[in-house]
Amino acid sequence: MRPATLEQMRDQLAKQHGALSRRLKEVGEYVDGNPQSMALDTAAEIAKKAGVHPSTLVRFANHFGFSGFTELQKLFKDDIQRNYSDYGQRIQRQQRSRGEGAVSPSQLLDEFTRANRLSLNKLSDGIDPQQLDLAVGLLDRSPSIHVCGVGRAFPVSMYFAYALGHMQVQCHAINGLGMMQDAQANCIARNDVLIAITFSPYSEITQSIINTAFDRGAKVMLIAGEESCPSAAKAEVILTVKDAEVRSFRSLTSTMCLAQTLCIALGYRRQAGAWEDTARQANSAA
Amino acid sequence: MRPATLEQMRDQLAKQHGALSRRLKEVGEYVDGNPQSMALDTAAEIAKKAGVHPSTLVRFANHFGFSGFTELQKLFKDDIQRNYSDYGQRIQRQQRSRGEGAVSPSQLLDEFTRANRLSLNKLSDGIDPQQLDLAVGLLDRSPSIHVCGVGRAFPVSMYFAYALGHMQVQCHAINGLGMMQDAQANCIARNDVLIAITFSPYSEITQSIINTAFDRGAKVMLIAGEESCPSAAKAEVILTVKDAEVRSFRSLTSTMCLAQTLCIALGYRRQAGAWEDTARQANSAA
């Protein structure tokens, strides 16, 4: 049965690896470890790099049900076609040249979805796995979590409040109800965690809350637009997100995605096992 | 001076675009917008897709200093070689750094970003442009806008409140302060618009607010998970969004993206011209 996707091909590689001949094993290892080359190089180049003869490569492809090398290569090309975005793609320039006069809403939607997909790409590659681990560890060890984000960051803080609340994680939103953000910040205790979401131009209110938390011995987790944000020195961990910016308007999709990841990762860490069933039940009315 | 990287090539494209002949302009636009194809396809395939003759493509490459198409194509291949990694490769890397079994935060991040990118893809294709136009028109004509979303939808309603507020658009959030959502809903006037964001299992509170608005002669704009949601009959316009769902957890990125699109489209409709400069100034502290 010939694999139809790169993912299926990887499955078959894993399953059939033991039964392959010596040379075909070598090809399999190269194929598994070099998807770019598999898509971009010629059969002769690949064979040379893998240390085998071109006809061995063709026989490898035939073994898995492909009619030849070209058909195998197509799997790799398709994956790139679907998932690769060139970071330098300048959506803004392109759209400006097209967008004279009236701008239609669906044209805007197109621009925004494209830009946000690029931004999500960057997010996945740009976040240091160790910082992420650190962040989740911090949350896991905290007696109590406080979350603060104002202006454009406010929806993100509300998402944290929603998601963590649903996990029976103690989470307090510093939401400025009755302009009482200072009173809310004064509830932060030693060893608590403050999640502070902050973007340029950096809010003085958020900075003030960070200072309070820091002074009270809490750990600060920063989600920020840049590493060099004003409160960086006070943070235990900084996760930087560059959300999409289209026609001068900044999005929130990547930050929301990161927020969700943090919450769910924390859930996994605290309640290994029946966790997903709990989530299914906990999809609250909205 | 022949460009050595894809980024340099883009610079040259921007600089020299105006001075190109008609056909070479067309090639330039295709080259700029289709880096995957430029790397993966043959000269003949690319020429066909771009609507030009293969020799035009070669002349294009020559114009920018390349000896031929193959040399130009190499820029695109090099970029993929450097920046693309497929899902299976990323999983391998993460497992290597972390070991088996436990779900790592960065693995989760990868899953979420992938799923959300797909969801954004579907959003762009799934929204009927006429419904979108209708929605923006509705907002444009409204004396006043009210926005309501509870639970997971609350961050979206707060985003509307933030964005519209910054455009000097009169927007009232029905946020349940002091459990006073009914009092807030009673401020809805005839011909106002209620934006209601609601997902399954559908909130009775949101439905009740929709009913109130409808009874008071307001227009209801629904952003919902399905067309067949309970309050559909009361809506002037329905925009449906299927947000990503990963391991039973639902995201919000596509809904946020749609919200942003609606707000910005409204801005464009109301203030053609110096609108983007206004937006740049209006990036508030967060």
Added chain:
DNA sequence: ATTGATTTGGAATATATATTCCAATACTAT
């Protein structure tokens, strides 16, 4: 309208690439 310059697209040509076939080599079972 005419002329000169530039661009274009088609066809021929040169080059590259994938595939097929088979003799030589290696492996396995008796």
Added chain:
DNA sequence: ATAGTATTGGAATATATATTCCAAATCAAT
């Protein structure tokens, strides 16, 4: 050790692809 089977690599062949050349078409200036 021998025979049968499987694998390999090389060369020939078939196919695909990039490049070059040039007549026709288009454009711009007078």
